[in-house]
Amino acid sequence: MQSGDSGEDRFIARFFRPIAGSAAALGLMDDAALLAPPDGCDLVLTKDAVVAGVHFFPDDPPASIARKALRVNLSDLAAKGAAPLGALLAIALPKGTPDAWMEAFAAALGADAAAFGCPILGGDTVSTPGPVTISLTALGSVPKGGFVPRTGAGPGQAIVVSGTIGDGALGLVLRQDAARRAFAGLDLEQRGHLLDRYLHPQPRLALAPVVRAYATAAMDVSDGLAGDVAKMLRVSGCGGRIEARRVPLSAAAAAVVAAEPALLATVLGGGDDYEIVACVPHARLPAFAADAARAGVPVARIGETRDGQGLDVTDAGGRPLDLGAGSFSHF
Amino acid sequence: MQSGDSGEDRFIARFFRPIAGSAAALGLMDDAALLAPPDGCDLVLTKDAVVAGVHFFPDDPPASIARKALRVNLSDLAAKGAAPLGALLAIALPKGTPDAWMEAFAAALGADAAAFGCPILGGDTVSTPGPVTISLTALGSVPKGGFVPRTGAGPGQAIVVSGTIGDGALGLVLRQDAARRAFAGLDLEQRGHLLDRYLHPQPRLALAPVVRAYATAAMDVSDGLAGDVAKMLRVSGCGGRIEARRVPLSAAAAAVVAAEPALLATVLGGGDDYEIVACVPHARLPAFAADAARAGVPVARIGETRDGQGLDVTDAGGRPLDLGAGSFSHF
CATH class of the missing domain: 3.90.650.10 (PurM-like C-terminal domain)
Structure with a gap:
C-alpha cells in the first residue's frame, strides 16, 4: 500500500500550500502550474538566482531573504514596463535548516506575493550540501508590443x-x-x-x-x-x-x-x-x-x-x- | 569611462549567446526575455532544480547534466499535454569551474533546446561556494482548457x-x-x-x-x-x-x-x-x-x-x- 505522501509533499503542504494564492498553482498538487495569459499581451520573463554568502548574508532574516529574492525579479519586470503575473520558486536548502527558518521565509514570500500581486505558482524544493540557494522566475505581461528593451536608446x-x-x-x-x-x-x-x-x-x-x-x-x-x-x-x-x-x-x-x-x-x-x-x-x-x-x-x-x-x-x-x-x- | 562590459557579460556572451536560438532572448542582452504566447493558449510552467552530489554525480559529463536538467522539465510539460515554448536557466557555479566544462554544458543545452524546440530565453549565472546548482524553468502551451491535471482521475x-x-x-x-x-x-x-x-x-x-x-x-x-x-x-x-x-x-x-x-x-x-x-x-x-x-x-x-x-x-x-x-x- 502506497500513501503517495512523501517527505517533500509534506514539506510543500506545510510551508508553501498556505501561500499559494492562485488557482494557477493548483494548490501546488501538480508538477506544473497553469496560467492563462491576458489576451493581447506579450510575456516578460526574468530569473535571478541568489546564494547565501554571495548575494546575501547567511544570517540575514529569512523574511528579508525571501523579500529580496522576489523583489529583485519584480524590479526587472517593472523596468521592462511589465505587470507581474506570477512567480515560480526553486530553493535548495541545507539539511537541518530549522523549520522556523522555512516558516519565516514562506510567510514573508506569501505576504510579498500578495502585496505585489505576484502569486507563487509553483516551484521545486531540494536539499543541498552547500549554502541556501534560491532561484526565482517571475512572469509579467505587457500590452502587445509594449516591452521596453535595453537596446532602444538613441543619441540626444x-x-x-x-x-x-x-x-x-x-x-x-x-x-x-x-x-x-x-x-x-x-x-x-x-x-x-x-x-x-x-x-x-x-x-x-x-x-x-x-x-x-x-x-x-x-x-x-x-x-x-x-x-x-x-x-x-x-x-x-x-x-x-x-x-x-x-x-x-x-x-x-x-x-x-x-x-x-x-x-x-x-x-x-x-x-x-x-x-x-x-x-x-x-x-x-x-x-x-x-x-x-x-x-x-x-x-x-x-x-x-x-x-x-x-x-x-x-x-x-x-x-x-x-x-x-x-x-x-x-x- | 565605463565600458559596460562586465565579467558576467563576457561570460554570457561567450557561453550562452551562441545557443540563444530565439528572438525572445533578445540576444541575452536584456535582463528579461520577451515571449508572445500563441493565441488562445494556456501556459504551462514547470521548474526543477538539481544539485551536484544530490541529483547528479559531480563528475557526470557536463553535457549529460545539461540534457537532464532540460529534459526533466520537458517531461513535466509532456505529461501535462503541453508543447514547449522556451526555458530559462539559472546556474550557480563554483569558482574555478573550467571553461571546458561550461563550453560542453552550454553546447549540449543549446543542441537539446534546438532538438526539442525549446529555446533558451534567458536566465542568470552566479557563483557559489557550494556545488553546481541548476534551476531550469520551462514554459509550454496547451490549447485553452487543454491542461491535463494530476487530479482528474476517477474510479473505473x-x-x-x-x-x-x-x-x-x-x-x-x-x-x-x-x-x-x-x-x-x-x-x-x-x-x-x-x-x-x-x-x-x-x-x-x-x-x-x-x-x-x-x-x-x-x-x-x-x-x-x-x-x-x-x-x-x-x-x-x-x-x-x-x-x-x-x-x-x-x-x-x-x-x-x-x-x-x-x-x-x-x-x-x-x-x-x-x-x-x-x-x-x-x-x-x-x-x-x-x-x-x-x-x-x-x-x-x-x-x-x-x-x-x-x-x-x-x-x-x-x-x-x-x-x-x-x-x-x-x-
Whole structure:
C-alpha cells in the first residue's frame, strides 16, 4: 500500500500550500502550474538566482531573504514596463535548516506575493550540501508590443532615474564597517534607512506604465548606476554622460558622501539600488515627469545620450570622474 | 569611462549567446526575455532544480547534466499535454569551474533546446561556494482548457504508462555497484542502455497531444512509478491497483529482475523514468493506444483505478507486493 505522501509533499503542504494564492498553482498538487495569459499581451520573463554568502548574508532574516529574492525579479519586470503575473520558486536548502527558518521565509514570500500581486505558482524544493540557494522566475505581461528593451536608446535623449541611488550599496558598507568615520554623523533613522534599502528593495512597479509610455530603453539598476547605464548605451549603440551632481541622493547618502567623498564611487557603482534608469526623448520629459509624479514615484534627469560610444560620469566642473571598475560583477 | 562590459557579460556572451536560438532572448542582452504566447493558449510552467552530489554525480559529463536538467522539465510539460515554448536557466557555479566544462554544458543545452524546440530565453549565472546548482524553468502551451491535471482521475479507469519502467533506477544501481551479481548476465549494450537511461531522460513530447486527447489525469514518472501513481490517485480522490507483471520492462531490466527479484522494488519505486503515467477511461483505450502508436510511443495498460483510496501493487497471483518506502524522496 502506497500513501503517495512523501517527505517533500509534506514539506510543500506545510510551508508553501498556505501561500499559494492562485488557482494557477493548483494548490501546488501538480508538477506544473497553469496560467492563462491576458489576451493581447506579450510575456516578460526574468530569473535571478541568489546564494547565501554571495548575494546575501547567511544570517540575514529569512523574511528579508525571501523579500529580496522576489523583489529583485519584480524590479526587472517593472523596468521592462511589465505587470507581474506570477512567480515560480526553486530553493535548495541545507539539511537541518530549522523549520522556523522555512516558516519565516514562506510567510514573508506569501505576504510579498500578495502585496505585489505576484502569486507563487509553483516551484521545486531540494536539499543541498552547500549554502541556501534560491532561484526565482517571475512572469509579467505587457500590452502587445509594449516591452521596453535595453537596446532602444538613441543619441540626444535624457537619461532619467527613479528614487535615490547609492543607499543599498552604502547600507552594505555600513553593515560591514559600522564604525567607519563616514557614518559617524548619521542618526539612527538614517542608518536604518541605508540598512533597509540594502535588505529590502522596493520594486518600482508603479512606474512600469510610465516607462512603457515614454522610455526608449530602460533597465533596473542592480549592479551599479554607472556600469548599468554604460551597458544600456553600449547595447543601444550610443554614448552618453551622467552628471554626478544630478544623481538623486537620500539625506543619509548625501551626509555619508559629504563626510567621505570617495564613497561617491560606491554610490554610483555599488549597485543594489533596484531603481529604474531609462532614456526619454527630451521633448517628452515634462509629460514623463508629470505621469511619474502622478504614479507617486520621484524621478530625476541625470544626463543625456549622444552619438558615439562610452559613458562619461562628470563632476560639477564637467570633468570626468574615475569610478574604478564601476560596476559590481559576480565574476 | 565605463565600458559596460562586465565579467558576467563576457561570460554570457561567450557561453550562452551562441545557443540563444530565439528572438525572445533578445540576444541575452536584456535582463528579461520577451515571449508572445500563441493565441488562445494556456501556459504551462514547470521548474526543477538539481544539485551536484544530490541529483547528479559531480563528475557526470557536463553535457549529460545539461540534457537532464532540460529534459526533466520537458517531461513535466509532456505529461501535462503541453508543447514547449522556451526555458530559462539559472546556474550557480563554483569558482574555478573550467571553461571546458561550461563550453560542453552550454553546447549540449543549446543542441537539446534546438532538438526539442525549446529555446533558451534567458536566465542568470552566479557563483557559489557550494556545488553546481541548476534551476531550469520551462514554459509550454496547451490549447485553452487543454491542461491535463494530476487530479482528474476517477474510479473505473485504466492506468497506462509509456515506454519501459525501471531502466533509470537500475542504471543508477549499476553505476554504484557494477560488480553486483544481478548485472552479471548483461551484455555491454544492455549495460549501456541502463546507464544511458539514467543520464539521458527522453521526454515524451510526442505523446503530449495524445495525453491531452484521452487522459483524465497524468504526470511524469520521476520519483518512482508506485509512489507517483499513489500520489496521482490520492489527489484525485480514488484508489487503484497496478499489476506488477503488466509493467513494461526493457530486456535489460527484465534480465536484472530475473537474476535478482528483489530489484523489482527498485524498478517500481526507484524513479528517474521520465515516462508518462495517465488514467484513461476504459472505453477510450483502443483509440488512445492507436494514437499513441501513430505518435511512435509504446504504451501499456498496467492497472485500473477504483473507488476508495490507496494503491495496491499486486504480483502475478493478485497478492499485494511490499515495496518498502516505494517512492524516492529528496528529504
